[in-house]
Each structure stands twice: as C-alpha cells, then as structure tokens.
Amino acid sequence: MHPNPAFRGTDTITALSFASSIGFGTLAVNGEDHPLLSHIPFVIDGDAATLHLVRSNPIARLAQGPVKAKLAIVGPHSYVSPDWYGAEDQVPTWNYVAVHLIGTLCPLASGQLADVLEDLSDEFETRLLPKPVWKATKMDPEALGRMMRMIQPFRLDIDDVQSTFKLGQNKPDAMRQAAASQLAKYGIGSEVETLAAMMTTIQSEESR
Helix, strand or coil: CCCCHHHCCCCHHHHHHHHHHHCEEEEEEECCCCEEEEEEECEEECCEEEEEEECCCHHHHHCCCCEEEEEEEEEEEEEECHHHHCCCCCCCEEEEEEEEEEEEEEECCHHHHHHHHHHHHHHHHHHHCCCCCCCHHHCCHHHHHHHHCCEEEEEEEEEEEEEEEECCCCCCHHHHHHHHHHHHHHCEEECHHHHHHHHHHCCCHHHC
C-alpha cells in the first residue's frame, strides 16, 4: 500500500465493495522458504471471503489449519506521463487502485464445497444476464464428483482492510484533470478509461 495519506482515505465499505466488484485477486501466505501466491476468484460476504483451491496447491497443503493470509485485489491502473499535467517539473508515476484483505485463512469442511462453488458461479453468472445462469446440475454427477474431489473450500476471515486509490489527489485539480484526459486516450495499463473517470471525479487533497 502506498504510504501517502492522500491515497489512503477510502472508507472500508467502499474498499470492500470495490474488491467485491473485481472478484479476483492474489492470495498470499508465508511459506517455509518464500511467500506462496495463488490467483483466485472469491466472494465477499460480510467480514469474510470464500474461495476454493486445488488440493495440490501449496497454499491448500499448508492451510490445513488456520494461517495468516492476505488477499490483494488490483483494479484499473496505468502509467502517467509527466507531460500530461501541463506543468513543469513533474515526474513519471503509475496511478492505480488496490485493496488488501488481511486475515486468517481457514479450511472448510468438504460438505461445504458445493455451497461455496454455487456462490462463486452464481456471483459471476448473474453478471452475464440475460444469459441463463449456469448451474452445476447441468453436469453429469459422476464428472462433477471427480472434479469436486480435486478442490477444497476455504474462508478468509477479514481482520483488516487496506486500500490505495492513487488517482492524483496530491495534484491540483487542473493538473489531474489534464492528466486524466490524456490517460483516457493513451494510457498504458488496464481499464484506463475507468481509471481516467475515477481521476476526474475524485477530490484533490487541497479541496477536501
């Protein structure tokens, strides 16, 4: 997380809502020799996130009891050229939105796997409406059973939510708006138009 307080003022509810809207992140735990990372979809419900891992995943093998973990979610991001500000003595930077969910990763009973999988698929299938929502009942029960034996459900109990919405709040409004306009056209990153829109609507530090 960026240490500048100008980028750290987002409230917890907004940060969780943003993380939920992405629904995909990087799960990190401390391994014996190095950090272990896994890229996973998830669903947030209250103060917990549910997910599943392949049983052969090193994190799944490690987390057969509660372990400390962090789930990092990255949203829109882009390089920002100093030329875009329309002012002298600026430097290159990278604007981005990120949320970290910090807590305890706990294995769930195998009997809860079907509910976890249904919650996950329903979350993303309903975003595809009016396409009919896919259900596991469409699968051959034997084939579904084979696949389910390969994965394990988990819950991340969230103790802390940290976020960085680095959108140029430390710049005067005119400079930030100028940069957002150019970023929307030429940004290098992901979802640059969304990032530019967020830069346009965010309040600058000086105007708060």
